[in-house]
Structure formats: structure tokens, C-alpha cells
Amino acid sequence: MTVPPPSQAADAAVWQAFRTALLARVRRRVPEPADAEDIVQAVIERLILRGGAVEDPQRLPAWLSRVTANAVADHWRRVGRIRRRTAPVDPAAVSVAADTDPDLGRQAMADCLMPLMDTLPPTDRRALMLADGEGRSQAAVAAELGVGLSGAKSRIQRARRRLADRIEACCAVERDARGSVTGFAAPCCDGGGR
Numbered sequence: 239m240t241v242p243p244p245s246q247a248a249d250a251a252v253w254q255a256f257r258t259a260l261l262a263r264v265r266r267r268v269p270e271p272a273d274a275e276d277i278v279q280a281v282i283e284r285l286i287l288r289g290g291a292v293e294d295p296q297r298l299p300a301w302l303s304r305v306t307a308n309a310v311a312d313h314w315r316r317v318g319r320i321r322r323r324t325a326p327v328d329p330a331a332v333s334v335a336a337d338t339d340p341d342l343g344r345q346a347m348a349d350c351l352m353p354l355m356d357t358l359p360p361t362d363r364r365a366l367m368l369a370d371g372e373g374r375s376q377a378a379v380a381a382e383l384g385v386g387l388s389g390a391k392s393r394i395q396r397a398r399r400r401l402a403d404r405i406e407a408c409c410a411v412e413r414d415a416r417g418s419v420t421g422f423a424a425p426c427c428d429g430g431g432r
Contacts, residue, residue, distance in 0.1 A: 260282075261275070264277050277306075280309050285302065285305070354401060355401060361397075365390065365394050366401065376391050376394060379394065
């Protein structure tokens with residue numbers, strides 16, 4: 239057995255520490271270990287292939303953060319497409335059209351949103367509960383969270399986008415020509431899995 243030169247051993251230790259931290263970050267958003275491993279591999283591959291294109295080394299952490307967030311979002315979109323293709327919506331599943339019974343539709347969607355909100359990171363969940371659940375202004379949310387107004391606005395919008403991505407991955411959403419939601423089927427909220 240040959241011992242690698244000190245620089246190779248140090249490089250290996252740095253790569254292992256980076257990979258471990260990246261995996262922990264991805265696992266907070268993707269609970270399935272195999273899926274998280276796949277995402278980490280994709281991020282590392284992209285770093286190796288395109289990381290040199292980042293001209294300013296100071297921007298590399300932000301670039302990696304964006305690549306990781308995109309890889310996680312791509313995963314959830316892919317999961318949603320696979321579910322919609324492989325698991326047709328069961329007529330017994332919750333199916334609501336906006337023009338039939340608006341109160342029933344709102345209640346069914348609320349019943350579906352809470353389990354999906356529980357999958358959000360705690361900071362996102364708190365921002366959404368304050369802004370949308372309790373109807374507080376963005377300024378009140380900023381004060382409650384101890385962040386600036388622009389930070390609160392960003393956090394709320396980011397949380398809404400993450401929740402929307404989870405809804406799209408879980409539910410079959412019907413939209414009209416303008417993109418407004420007109421109905422949905424939510425088999426994942428009926429015990430059909432997320």
C-alpha cells in the first residue's frame with residue numbers, strides 16, 4: 239500500500255469535507271438518501287466540468303449554492319412528472335373544480351397544503367405562516383423574523399415558490415388560459431404519497 243503525498247491526502251480530506259457538507263445540505267431538502275446522493279453527484283460533476291468558468295473565486299460559494307438549489311428543484315420537478323405519468327389520478331382521489339363548490343375546493347386544498355408546508359425548511363414555513371396563514375403584512379413578518387423588509391419579502395417569495403414546486407410535484411393542477419388554477423387532484427394528500 240502506498241501512502242499518497244501530503245498534498246493529495248489534504249486534497250482528499252478537503253473534497254470529503256465538501257462532499258459531506260453538500261450531502262447534509264441536500265438531505266435537508268430531499269429526504270430519500272439515494273436521491274440525495276444522485277443530486278450531490280450531479281452538483282460535483284457540474285463543479286468539475288464548469289466550476290472553472292467562475293471568474294471570481296469569491297463568487298464560487300454563491301455559484302455552488304445556486305447549482306445545488308437548481309439540482310434540488312430539478313429533482314422535485316422530475317419526481318412530479320414521473321408521478322403524473324406513472325400514477326393516473328384515481329377518481330376516488332380528491333378532485334375539485336373551482337366552479338363546483340368553492341368552499342369544498344378551498345378546504346380540500348388547505349388540507350393538502352399543510353402536509354406540504356411541513357416539508358419546507360423551518361424558516362420558509364414560518365415566513366409563510368406569518369404572511370399567508372396569519373395575514374400579517376410583510377413589514378410585520380420582517381419585525382417578527384428579525385430581518386429587514388427586503389429580506390422578509392425575499393424569504394416569503396422564496397417560500398411561496400418552494401411550496402408551489404411541491405404542489406406541482408404532488409398534485410395534478412388544472413389551469414385556465416391565463417394560468418389561474420381552476421382545479422386540482424391531490425392523490426398525495428389522500429394517502430397516495432408525496
